[in-house]
Amino acid sequence: MPAAHNGKAAKSSVEPTAEKKGHICPPSxxxxxxxxxxxxxxxxxxxxxxxxxxxxxxxxxxxxxxxxxxxxxxxxxxxxxxxxxxxxxxxxxxxxxxxxxxxxxxxxxxxxxxxxxxxxxxxxxxxxxxxxxxxxxxxxxxxxxxxxxxxxxxxxxxxxxxxxxxxxxxxxxxxxxHNKHKKKETPDPPPxxxxxxxxxxxxxxNPLGQDNTRKRYWVVDDSPRVYMSTNPWKITAAFQTVSSTREEYVALVEKMKASAPSEAKEHEKRSKVEIAHIALVKALEGRLEAIDAELARVQKLRKKIEQRAILLAQAEIRQTRTRRQTRRPDYVYFDGGESDVSLLLS
Known part of the structure; x- marks a missing residue:
């Protein structure tokens, strides 16, 4: 029985809860x-x-x-x-x-x-x-x-x-x-x-590092490609490519160096953001050797692919080329005997 207040039944304050919807990221x-x-x-x-x-x-x-x-x-x-x-x-x-x-x-x-x-x-x-x-x-x-x-x-x-x-x-x-409670004949493999x-x-x-504006920088292989994002945990996070070639990569490194904090004074303690920025510059510079090796490897592979394509094209041309067939004429040789012509004239 509902509780009463001043002789009147109290109205239920419970209202149906609205269905929760997941976060929807804004379109890119x-x-x-x-x-x-x-x-x-x-x-x-x-x-x-x-x-x-x-x-x-x-x-x-x-x-x-x-x-x-x-x-x-x-x-x-x-x-x-x-x-x-x-x-x-x-x-x-x-x-x-x-x-x-x-x-x-x-x-x-x-x-x-x-x-x-x-x-x-x-x-x-x-x-x-x-x-x-x-x-x-x-x-x-x-x-x-x-x-x-x-x-x-x-x-x-x-x-x-x-x-x-x-x-x-x-x-x-x-x-x-899985199934830890079951006995196993062989022990679990080591890490x-x-x-x-x-x-x-x-x-x-994980990101390669973070600059002094808290932007993250991401790389996935040894190519010069570098991505930059703001806080990925926010639905409004920005994301873009900042480097795709070696020239762009070197320019990015120089830009990071230019915005790096100045040399710390004696007994001066750097902030976490400054330490992260310096570490990012070091990490970016440390990848240059691997990037050069990867670019050389890819260039070598591309040359092989191009050469193979040229050879295949040449082989196809040779197969499809139409040539006029020639036949050697049949010559008649005489060994001093009389020819048909001389017989007719005689």
């Missing part, structure tokens, strides 16, 4: 994939959890990945990336040829969209995941780079949470042991060495 105004954090996210996953970068010809840097994203045709790099992602999620997949991979990606996404798990393509009004291919006629390769990037991001997130191979790597790196490519230290992705 980037006009190129280099200035989207999803590009770094997908490429970093490829470098850390797959062998795509070492096995796919032409995939040597984030710039190569971006070129494939911008292509309006079925790009070989993108085809290899999609194939690897599909096989991670569906190890027994068969329809992974270049002409079928787009429909296979659509089928894989549709399979996961049936679950209540919210994805990048969750629609609040419909309360379901909306298939990004519903209004697309030409498949994955016909859409713009923005939608391609969203699809790739979703495939990466699905692999991190559902792919048996990827989850095994993560569990091994972080020392996660991986930090230098191991699949160790916790190698699979983790």
């Amino acid at each position: 105004n980037a006009t190129h994939p280099r200035d989207r954090w999803e590009t770094l996210f997908v490429y970093a996953f490829m470098c850390k959890f797959t062998q795509l970068r070492s096995k796919v010809e032409g995939l040597d840097s984030p710039m190569d990945f971006e070129e494939a994203l911008l292509s309006h045709e079925p790009h070989p790099i993108m085809t290899h990336v999609l194939t690897r992602f599909v096989l991670n999620l569906r190890p027994g997949a068969r329809n992974i040829s270049p002409d079928q991979i787009s429909s296979t990606v659509s089928a894989v996404l549709a399979e996961y969209f049936k679950k209540p798990e919210r994805t990048v393509f969750w629609d609040e009004e419909q309360k379901r995941n909306v298939d990004p291919f519903e209004q697309v006629d030409g498949g994955f390769f016909s859409v713009d780079w923005d939608l391609k990037l969203k699809i790739l991001r979703q495939l990466v997130e699905l692999q991190l949470t559902h792919s048996p191979a990827v989850k095994t790597l993560i569990d091994r790196a972080w020392g996660v042991v 991986l060495d930090p230098s191991d490519p699949f160790s916790m230290e190698s699979l983790s992705f």
Whole structure:
């Protein structure tokens, strides 16, 4: 019975709580994939959890990945990336040829969209995941780079949470042991060495450093590509590329040096921000040797690819060239005898 006050029943003050909605990040105004954090996210996953970068010809840097994203045709790099992602999620997949991979990606996404798990393509009004291919006629390769990037991001997130191979790597790196209560014939393996490519230290992705304005700088390989972001934990975080070539990289280092704090006076204690900025400059300078070696390696590979392409083109020309066949005339030789002509004249 409801409590009474002054002889009147008190009205219930309990009101239905409004459904909580997740934070929605403001849309990016980037006009190129280099200035989207999803590009770094997908490429970093490829470098850390797959062998795509070492096995796919032409995939040597984030710039190569971006070129494939911008292509309006079925790009070989993108085809290899999609194939690897599909096989991670569906190890027994068969329809992974270049002409079928787009429909296979659509089928894989549709399979996961049936679950209540919210994805990048969750629609609040419909309360379901909306298939990004519903209004697309030409498949994955016909859409713009923005939608391609969203699809790739979703495939990466699905692999991190559902792919048996990827989850095994993560569990091994972080020392996660399942079924601890069960007796095992063999002891658990020791922690991986930090230098191991699949160790916790190698699979983790942290900024290279932070400058005196608290901006973070990110690198994922030995290319000159450097990304800059503000606080990534805020939904309004900014993200952009600040270096893609060696010249831009050197200019960035000089800029960081110019804004570095002056020499500390005796017994003067530096702030954490100043210490971080100095460490960032040192880290950026320390990468120059590795960048030069990587650029030389890539240049050598590109020359080999160009030479092979030239040889293939020349071979094709030789095969398709039409030549007029010539036949040697049949000569008649006489050994001193009378010819038919002389017989006729006689």
